[in-house]
Amino acid sequence: MAVIDELIREEDNGALSFGNYQLASKTKRDGFKYNGDIYKIKTFKEITKLEKNGMFVYESVPGTTVHGFLATDKEVALTIEGTTDSQVTLEFEAEKEYKIHIDNIYVGKMKTNLGGKLNLSVELDVDKAVEVRIEKI
Numbered sequence: 001m002a003v004i005d006e007l008i009r010e011e012d013n014g015a016l017s018f019g020n021y022q023l024a025s026k027t028k029r030d031g032f033k034y035n036g037d038i039y040k041i042k043t044f045k046e047i048t049k050l051e052k053n054g055m056f057v058y059e060s061v062p063g064t065t066v067h068g069f070l071a072t073d074k075e076v077a078l079t080i081e082g083t084t085d086s087q088v089t090l091e092f093e094a095e096k097e098y099k100i101h102i103d104n105i106y107v108g109k110m111k112t113n114l115g116g117k118l119n120l121s122v123e124l125d126v127d128k129a130v131e132v133r134i135e136k137i
Contacts (some may be wrong), residue, residue: 001081001129003065008032008041008050015070019048021063021082045083056117059089067129074136080122081129088120090134101133109137 007029008018016034020027023044032039040051043063050058050066058066064082076090092098094116100107102122112118122130 001065001067001079007043008039010034011068013068015068017065017067017069018050019043019060019063019065021045021048021065023063056089056091058091060086060122062086064088064124076134077132079129079131080124082124083126085121085123088122088132090118090120092116092118092134093136097137099135099137101131101135103131104133 003020003022004017005020007020007027008016011017018041020043026042026044028040028042030040032041037052042049045063046061048060048063060082062082062084064080064086067079069078080086080088092112094112094114097109097111098118099109100120110118118134120132122132124130
């Protein structure tokens with residue numbers, strides 16, 4: 001897998017890919033149209049942040065690249081790559097439980113906070129991407 005040089009793009013299967021953890025300085029792209037929504041990406045080595053219609057969707061510290069981001073009302077699936085372990089925050093429904101799978105291994109349930117945020121720690125290596133799937137219970 002590789003970083004996204006254009007910062008955000010739609011893949012052939014309809015998924016989104018975004019982020020570039022190799023950038024030395026913050027770079028952003030606004031106004032990306034996808035499925036009738038407008039996306040904004042800010043990314044570089046220290047943080048990657050994605051917004052949809054001005055609302056929070058994804059954030060990682062340090063920065064990451066995300067491939068195959070697909071979200072439905074029941075599930076979110078994505079593959080994350082970066083240079084080191086990352087703290088990932090995703091937006092979901094407030095105070096709901098979700099099942100977390102990392103590399104096809106069930107790691108447990110998590111409940112979102114009042115704001116709907118779900119926080120995960122993901123172990124990353126330079127040469128290995130991690131698959132994450134989050135299912136609403």
